[in-house]
Amino acid sequence: MNLLNISFVMLIVAGLLLAVYGLQKKSQLTMLFGGMAFLAPIFYFIGWTPVLPFVAPIALVISYLGKKKVKPLKHTL
Numbered sequence: 736m737n738l739l740n741i742s743f744v745m746l747i748v749a750g751l752l753l754a755v756y757g758l759q760k761k762s763q764l765t766m767l768f769g770g771m772a773f774l775a776p777i778f779y780f781i782g783w784t785p786v787l788p789f790v791a792p793i794a795l796v797i798s799y800l801g802k803k804k805v806k807p808l809k810h811t812l
Contacts, residue, residue: 743776749772754801763802770794 753769756762778786806812 743779746772747776757798758801761802765799766798766801767794770797772809 750765750772754766754773756767757765757767757769771790774794775787776792778784782783
C-alpha cells in the first residue's frame, strides 16, 4: 500500500466516525462533513472519479435524510 491509500483509509475511518457522531448528536453539519470525508475516498477507490464533483450534494442529501424531523406542537385554543 502506498501512502495515498493509507491516508484515504484513515480519511474513510474519520468520516465514518464523524457521521456516526453527527447522527448521535443530531448535527447535520457534522454528518455532512463526515459524509464527504467518507464518500470521496470510496468513489476514488472504486474508480468513479467522474462522480467526485457530486460528493458534496450526495452528502448533503444523506445528512438531510439522517436528521430526524421534529414535528411542531399544534396549539389549540
